[in-house]
Amino acid sequence: MKPVRQPAGRLPVSMSVNGRPVELTVDARRLLVDVLREDLGLTGTHIGCEQGSCGACTVLVEGRPVRSCIMLGVQADGCDVTTVEGITPEDGLNPMQQAFREHHGLQCGFCTPGFLTTLAGVTADEYPDEESVRELLSGNLCRCTGYEGIVDAVMAAWGRDR
Amino acid sequence: MTSRPSHIGAHVARVEDDRLLSGGARFVADVSLPGMLDAAFYRSPLPHALIESVDTADAMGLPGVAGAFTADDMTDVSPFPDFDRNARPVAIFPLARGRVRYVGAPIAVVVAHDRYEAEDARDLVSAELEPLDPAVSVDEALAADAPLLYPEWPDNIVIQSAVTNPDAMAAFEGRTTVSGRYQVGRHAGVPMETRGVAAEYRDGRLTVWTSTQFPHIARTMLSYCLPLDETDIRVIAPDVGGGFGVKAEFYTEEVTIPWLAMRLGRPVRWIEDRREHLISACHARDLTLDLEAAVDGDGRFRAVRGMAIQDLGAAEMYPYGFSPAFAAVSQITGPYRIPHQSVGVIAVATNKTPCGAYRGFGIPEAVFAMERLMDKAADRLGIERREIRRRNLLGPDDLPYRTSSGAIVDSGSHRQAFEETARLTSESLDRWQARLAHDPHVRLGSGVVSYIEGVTPSYFATSGHWTSFDSCSVRMNPDGTAVVSVGVSTSGQGLESMLTSLAAEALGVGRDQVRIVMGDTDRTPYGLGSWGSRSTNVASGALREAADVVMDKATRIAAHLMEASPDDITVQDGRFSVRGTPGASVTWRDVATVANIRTIDLPEGVKPGMQATASYEPPGIEHHPDEFGRLNGCATYTNASHGAVVSVDVGTGKVRVLEYIVAHDCGTVINPQIVRGQVVGGIAQGIGGALLEKLHYDEWGNPMSTSFLDYHLPTATEIPNMVVRHFQSPAPAMPWGAKGSGEAGIIGPAPAIASAVEEALSDLGVAEITRTPITAPHVLSLVTSSVSAGRREERENSR
Ligand code: FES
Ligand code: FES
Numbered sequence: 007m008k009p010v011r012q013p014a015g016r017l018p019v020s021m022s023v024n025g026r027p028v029e030l031t032v033d034a035r036r037l038l039v040d041v042l043r044e045d046l047g048l049t050g051t052h053i054g055c056e057q058g059s060c061g062a063c064t065v066l067v068e069g070r071p072v073r074s075c076i077m078l079g080v081q082a083d084g085c086d087v088t089t090v091e092g093i094t095p096e097d098g099l100n101p102m103q104q105a106f107r108e109h110h111g112l113q114c115g116f117c118t119p120g121f122l123t124t125l126a127g128v129t130a131d132e133y134p135d136e137e138s139v140r141e142l143l144s145g146n147l148c149r150c151t152g153y154e155g156i157v158d159a160v161m162a163a164w165g166r167d168r
Numbered sequence: 169m170t171s172r173p174s175h176i177g178a179h180v181a182r183v184e185d186d187r188l189l190s191g192g193a194r195f196v197a198d199v200s201l202p203g204m205l206d207a208a209f210y211r212s213p214l215p216h217a218l219i220e221s222v223d224t225a226d227a228m229g230l231p232g233v234a235g236a237f238t239a240d241d242m243t244d245v246s247p248f249p250d251f252d253r254n255a256r257p258v259a260i261f262p263l264a265r266g267r268v269r270y271v272g273a274p275i276a277v278v279v280a281h282d283r284y285e286a287e288d289a290r291d292l293v294s295a296e297l298e299p300l301d302p303a304v305s306v307d308e309a310l311a312a313d314a315p316l317l318y319p320e321w322p323d324n325i326v327i328q329s330a331v332t333n334p335d336a337m338a339a340f341e342g343r344t345t346v347s348g349r350y351q352v353g354r355h356a357g358v359p360m361e362t363r364g365v366a367a368e369y370r371d372g373r374l375t376v377w378t379s380t381q382f383p384h385i386a387r388t389m390l391s392y393c394l395p396l397d398e399t400d401i402r403v404i405a406p407d408v409g410g411g412f413g414v415k416a417e418f419y420t421e422e423v424t425i426p427w428l429a430m431r432l433g434r435p436v437r438w439i440e441d442r443r444e445h446l447i448s449a450c451h452a453r454d455l456t457l458d459l460e461a462a463v464d465g466d467g468r469f470r471a472v473r474g475m476a477i478q479d480l481g482a483a484e485m486y487p488y489g490f491s492p493a494f495a496a497v498s499q500i501t502g503p504y505r506i507p508h509q510s511v512g513v514i515a516v517a518t519n520k521t522p523c524g525a526y527r528g529f530g531i532p533e534a535v536f537a538m539e540r541l542m543d544k545a546a547d548r549l550g551i552e553r554r555e556i557r558r559r560n561l562l563g564p565d566d567l568p569y570r571t572s573s574g575a576i577v578d579s580g581s582h583r584q585a586f587e588e589t590a591r592l593t594s595e596s597l598d599r600w601q602a603r604l605a606h607d608p609h610v611r612l613g614s615g616v617v618s619y620i621e622g623v624t625p626s627y628f629a630t631s632g633h634w635t636s637f638d639s640c641s642v643r644m645n646p647d648g649t650a651v652v653s654v655g656v657s658t659s660g661q662g663l664e665s666m667l668t669s670l671a672a673e674a675l676g677v678g679r680d681q682v683r684i685v686m687g688d689t690d691r692t693p694y695g696l697g698s699w700g701s702r703s704t705n706v707a708s709g710a711l712r713e714a715a716d717v718v719m720d721k722a723t724r725i726a727a728h729l730m731e732a733s734p735d736d737i738t739v740q741d742g743r744f745s746v747r748g749t750p751g752a753s754v755t756w757r758d759v760a761t762v763a764n765i766r767t768i769d770l771p772e773g774v775k776p777g778m779q780a781t782a783s784y785e786p787p788g789i790e791h792h793p794d795e796f797g798r799l800n801g802c803a804t805y806t807n808a809s810h811g812a813v814v815s816v817d818v819g820t821g822k823v824r825v826l827e828y829i830v831a832h833d834c835g836t837v838i839n840p841q842i843v844r845g846q847v848v849g850g851i852a853q854g855i856g857g858a859l860l861e862k863l864h865y866d867e868w869g870n871p872m873s874t875s876f877l878d879y880h881l882p883t884a885t886e887i888p889n890m891v892v893r894h895f896q897s898p899a900p901a902m903p904w905g906a907k908g909s910g911e912a913g914i915i916g917p918a919p920a921i922a923s924a925v926e927e928a929l930s931d932l933g934v935a936e937i938t939r940t941p942i943t944a945p946h947v948l949s950l951v952t953s954s955v956s957a958g959r960r961e962e963r964e965n966s967r
Binding site: 033035040044049052053056060062089091094099103106107108112115117118122144146147149153 | 184194282358361362407442853887
């Protein structure tokens with residue numbers, strides 16, 4: 007018989023998700039993305055690779071973009087976590103979301119929450135021109151748009167001409 | 169009912185965007201049902217082996233495991249029918265029976281309380297596999313002593329059509345010939361959402377959620393494989409995160425997961441991981457075209473002949489992975505007047521993941537070969553590369569034109585699009601040359617190519633079973649809003665928005681009064697789904713017919729209510745008026761209320777209700793090729809010319825696309841933003857395939873590209889800015905004159921970039937670029953060998 011991998015025990019986690027306090031007990035090996043999607047029902051965060059390379063699972067942890075497929079749920083203990091649901095206003099869309107809609111920055115929309123959270127975690131000044139914007143976006147893969155609409159949307163939302 | 173403002177061609181926001189932007193969309197992985205179990209597959213670690221035994225006892229011993237199964241357990245499951253009588257039968261079965269033919273073939277499945285436990289248990293499955301020699305390439309598979317993938321066959325050939333067209337052969341006599349062997353590498357659609365299936369069996373009915381491009385075909389296939397009638401199966405394609413043809417295959421997992429739900433009496437879900445995706449979702453391309461042209465001294469092509477050789481992988485894929493090779497042959501002469509062709513097909517089984525569909529479906533391969541041959545002929549005859557195309561391109565006076573491949577080109581802007589692209593590309597090259605003149609390491613070049621693409625195709629050539637129709641049902645609610653349900657379904661193209669505009673147009677209501685229903689076999693009429701750049705055409709054809717029935721009735725009711733003649737009724741923004749009688753009007757709500765509720769107010773002879781269903785088969789499509797493989801397999805043909813401006817770093821071999829130009833004609837443009845998005849997105853995928861993407865295997869048949877670290881998708885830094893020009897030559901036979909735009913973009917990049925790289929390196933005398941991807945090491949090896957060849961020559965000359 008092959009050796010059975012023994013999953014480590016369950017641990018309590020308390021964090022703030024989209025501004026609401028959350029307390030739960032999770033398996034030590036459980037990925038943050040699964041905690042968010044399966045345990046908390048926040049299915050706007052998507053899984054495109056589980057290898058840390060596509061960016062679809064990006065959420066904000068303490069305001070910084072993080073890949074929730076390569077972070078454990080327990081590592082988010084005590085943290086502020088924000089998902090795409092958390093950056094969406096109660097009514098309507100935020101300015102970046104509106105720019106994506108206006109500039110056709112999405113087709114199937116599977117990658118979109120990852121782009122939006124990545125963008126929500128940075129400031130425009132850090133990326134002064136199109137080249138640096140493309141550099142920023144290059145951490146997220148999109149298979150539909152060819153990135154044109156996404157770059158257009160970012161430039162427009164950040165008040166720049168293209 | 170004319171002369172009102174039109175929704176066609178208007179810039180309108182997509183109706184699907186709000187839910188996709190806010191995290192409110194529902195993909196298969198978001199389907200959650202009480203008591204749902206997760207499945208994990210044990211897949212073959214070997215490229216070719218006999219299965220001696222499979223032991224699942226240890227897996228079953230883990231807590232949380234509900235079951236572990238192999239093919240032996242699936243006694244009530246039938247293999248996929250083999251429809252195509254010209255191909256050797258492969259009898260695809262959901263789990264491997266007796267033999268595995270590629271790394272990734274599913275051998276066993278384990279179901280547990282959650283995904284983590286399912287994967288733990290899967291890792292405890294052990295199989296006794298007796299390794300067999302693999303055949304990893306076409307050459308190996310065709311060798312006299314090749315290992316046979318299907319021992320009941322005499323060789324590894326799945327299908328072949330040897331074509332000898334005597335007219336084509338005669339055209340070669342006494343003419344200059346140019347030939348080459350052109351290979352488009354193995355890559356795939358790779359949508360960001362992997363495959364996934366969830367299923368529930370309840371009250372004698374099976375409900376299956378699957379990330380598919382064709383829910384009705386999936387349901388029919390399920391009824392062939394499982395002991396259920398179609399009426400007891402409901403297939404739902406929820407939001408689909410990209411398809412690109414990968415999800416226009418019916419996969420074995422789409423049988424296994426529903427079977428498990430029935431067997432276990434619990435809902436079961438399987439969400440593919442990326443490694444699985446790269447080894448078990450269909451691969452594509454891997455097509456070699458041996459092509460030879462007979463050319464007159466002035467550059468006019470007179471005939472082409474040759475062979476399309478498809479490395480099919482293990483062949484366990486349905487619809488058939490060899491179909492793109494036939495599609496390539498049926499459009500090989502492209503937009504050129506080439507009077508004769510004779511091109512055969514051979515598709516060979518190898519021990520790799522089975523090939524299937526990918527956006528473009530054979531046409532990128534055909535165009536790569538044809539355009540490379542054009543460049544070669546031009547160089548050989550000393551004609552400028554753009555000029556040789558001018559001499560062969562179809563002109564307006566040629567149309568309609570039946571190509572020697574069989575395609576009936578009914579309309580188009582072949583020359584205009586070409587000249588526009590050529591001009592813009594030259595200007596772009598000049599700009600970039602000025603900008604990068606200071607850099608000694610890079611050389612610049614440009615290439616311009618031209619092609620047609622058949623859209624709205626016959627599915628018979630692909631499936632051996634289904635043909636080409638689709639359906640639409642229009643239902644007016646009492647409040648005057650419309651429910652429009654269609655057999656096509658979306659995987660992100662914006663189909664909901666397209667059909668919303670067309671329905672609003674046809675029914676005279678506002679866009680916000682239309683609700684499109686798709687992707688659910690219980691709620692939509694039968695249709696073949698979304699692939700082949702067909703959806704807008706087939707759905708709108710059916711929509712137009714259904715809407716005509718509804719509008720005829722509505723007009724009569726409105727006329728009756730206003731005591732006017734039906735001939736004088738007009739409709740706009742949900743309101744019916746009488747021509748020439750200002751002030752007289754009734755709303756769609758009034759009319760639909762009469763039809764649905766107050767039927768006592770109906771005019772005499774008009775029956776209650778306000779709905780109609782219509783099916784539409786696009787005209788002119790042929791389903792069987794003639795003896796020379798010729799076929800007008802598509803309802804109409806788009807055209808485009810692409811221009812690439814590239815820089816090549818001669819020190820590293822790295823190719824950068826600096827700017828990309830496209831002049832594109834897909835007939836009437838219904839939504840300009842969506843069309844541009846399709847074209848640009850397709851080009852980006854085409855650039856990926858041209859420069860980066862390769863599903864690599866080692867010599868023993870082990871897949872080497874199993875993550876995004878070794879399968880390189882283009883990112884925002886590799887995709888250049890694009891210049892897009894639209895021409896609109898409406899398709900005479902299509903509703904609204906539209907031609908599909910979904911696939912065209914992907915076709916041009918490989919030949920345009922190859923041509924541009926050659927131009928950039930022309931003074932080095934590098935060898936011809938004959939295959940993709942054109943990676944940096946490949947370019948570097950061309951440069952190095954040309955440099956060393958040059959040195960050799962110098963040495964020899966100085967001796
Ligand atoms: S799913 Fe996390 S990076 Fe791809
Ligand atoms: S919109 Fe489909 S992957 Fe980005």
